[in-house]
Amino acid sequence: MKKINDIIDLFKINIIKTLKEENLDFNIDFDVTIPEDSSFGDISTNVSLKLSSYLKKPPREIAEIITKKFDRSLLYVSKIEIAGPGFINFYLDDTWIIKIGNMILRNGVDILKKDRGESYLLHLISDDLLNENNINRARAYAYALLNILRLKGNKVYLTETIKKDKLLGLGTFNHIINIFPYGHLRNLCYNTKGEIVEVGNISLQNGKNRFNENIKGLIGEKRFNFWALSKTAKRNISIPLGSAVINTTDNPYFFVSYVYERANNINSILEREGYKIGDNLEDMSFNLVEGKKLIFQILDLEKVMEEAIRFKEPYKLFNYLYNFCVNFYEYNKKLFIREFEEKNILGNMYILNVIKVFVSEILSVLTVKVFDM
Structure with missing residues (x-):
């Protein structure tokens, strides 16, 4: 297995196999997911809830039939529980530590299901008159989004223009995302095609004092980029001077x-x-x-x-x-x-x-x- 989705598909295939063996297969669409709370297992499915209306039976009763017949040894499942109205929760045994670990050691984080290969243009629109720190934050946002989109199999291009420039070829992309540093939208003098993201303000603070120096130059590009992504794009970021320049867990x-x-x-x-x-x-x-x-x-x-x-x-x-x-x-x-x-x-x-x-x-x-x- 090379992808996380291979694991999900493996469980889905074996749940369907169990349903067919018990004459419960109605070709329904059901979910196999990773629960947000690990107390609900490592993998969970709502298949019993989806089948309930077809079988005219309570979901928990259906879940009991499935869990009794499910071949847990084949998928290295240490425990199966029925929870709530009828969710089935699977707890994985230690074999999966090696399976998941080897995926990372062999493929890094290239372990994701690829998208349909959509094409994206990330258009960073800057202005020489804007605060350099805000421009740098917007750049950090743009490059991180580019990496995320590419990792999922999309074709992504990034270009940067100043507001007076015209960008050609806008019709050749499935998605266009216009990225503006903080304060730039107020001065926008032309219309754009595509989505608009205004990335918030970033500043360096010492108590109530705010510094206008180039933050990236003061704390280094790597630290700056990470701070720049530490909140949602729209939220402003105020970096405490003490935490920015020293090695502390507050950084x-x-x-x-x-x-x-x-x-x-x-x-x-x-x-x-x-x-x-x-x-x-x-x-x-x-x-x-x-x-x-x-x-x-x-x-x-x-x-x-x-x-x-x-x-x-x-x-x-x-x-x-x-x-x-x-x-x-x-x-x-x-x-x-x-x-x-x-x-x-x-x-x-x-x-x-x-x-x-x-x-x-x-x-x-x-x-x-x-x-x-």
Whole structure:
């Protein structure tokens, strides 16, 4: 398996197989999803609710029939629960840690179902008279959106003009997104074709004092880009001077970059001591539920990227990555790796290796590199 959607399709195929075996197949459309709350399982389906009106039976009764006949060993399911009005929730066993982890190690974050290959023009419209910080924030937004769209299989072009220029060839794209830095729409002197996004203001603050210097020049491009994506495009951003220039967890760039560094450092030390990561489940065990949770959280990426495109909002991906790292810090609190048996050491090394690659790849999509702390 190379894509997250391959996993979803595998469960859907086997649910349909179970329905056919029980003469319950009405060729209905049903959902197999990744629940937002992990207490509802790792994968969930509403198939019983969809079948209820056809069978004239309560959804929970249908769910019981399905769960009794479903071949959980084939899909490495450790537990199945029926929840609420009749949702079926699947809990994945440790085999899936390797399956999901290997997807990342072999393909990076190129693990998404490709869109139909729509063509997009991202048109950044700037003005020499505008605040340079706001222009730079709009650029960060545009490049992050470009990366997200391309990762989902779309053809994307980005151009930047000043307001007096005319852009030719507007009819050749499926989508045109005009991106304006804060304050530019008020001075717009011509009509545009396509969607309009006005990216909010960004400023550097020290108490009540606001600085007009080039923020990117003061704190570096990588930190600036990450701050620029740390809120929804329309919201203004006020960067605290203290958090912007020092390595503290109040700085979102450091908060995320540290996860990469921590995972990389632990594994580098252990490898020098002779531990070697494999991909054979027999050689590893996974003793920390927090580590497993991080691997299964990767399955949320498909939905996050779809929402980022639907709302033209790279912040969706930023927020997902930030929350992923919040969960890493919980995992890190219990990572007393010197106290673990060898199989657990190797299992956690494997998880850390996946985390390292995953965080690095997502940071690259958000136009930030992890190596310059």
